[in-house]
Amino acid sequence: MRRFRIKICGISTIEDAMRAIESGADAIGLNFYEQSSRYVEAFTAMEISTAVHSAIATVGVFVNSPASDIAELTEHLQLSAVQLHGDEDPKIADALDGIDVVRAI
Numbered sequence: 001m002r003r004f005r006i007k008i009c010g011i012s013t014i015e016d017a018m019r020a021i022e023s024g025a026d027a028i029g030l031n032f033y034e035q036s037s038r039y040v041e042a043f044t045a046m047e048i049s050t051a052v053h054s055a056i057a058t059v060g061v062f063v064n065s066p067a068s069d070i071a072e073l074t075e076h077l078q079l080s081a082v083q084l085h086g087d088e089d090p091k092i093a094d095a096l097d098g099i100d101v102v103r104a105i
Helices: 014-022 042-052 067-077 090-095
Strands: 027-031 057-062 081-084 101-103
Touching: 014 042, 027 042, 042 057, 042 067, 057 067, 067 090
Parallel strands: 027 057, 057 081, 081 101
Antiparallel strands: none
């Protein structure tokens, strides 16, 4: 896992991602929970991830999503890690074999 100490979550624009980098963040969070006001669509997340990928870790934030959806987006967007932020069963993390998982508590 690409280690990080400071993650700024809810990034929804390239400009915000660049500000996070300039502010010293080690990672940004891209929120894929549709009911969140900070939700970002996959296309926009791809633009952000592509723009910053080598400069900062990108973490996909998911809430009660199926493991297959998480794995698909992680691969497609080349996310550094995923954060499970719902009440997921521990088996979800086990199903994400090979993907770095951060568990929100």
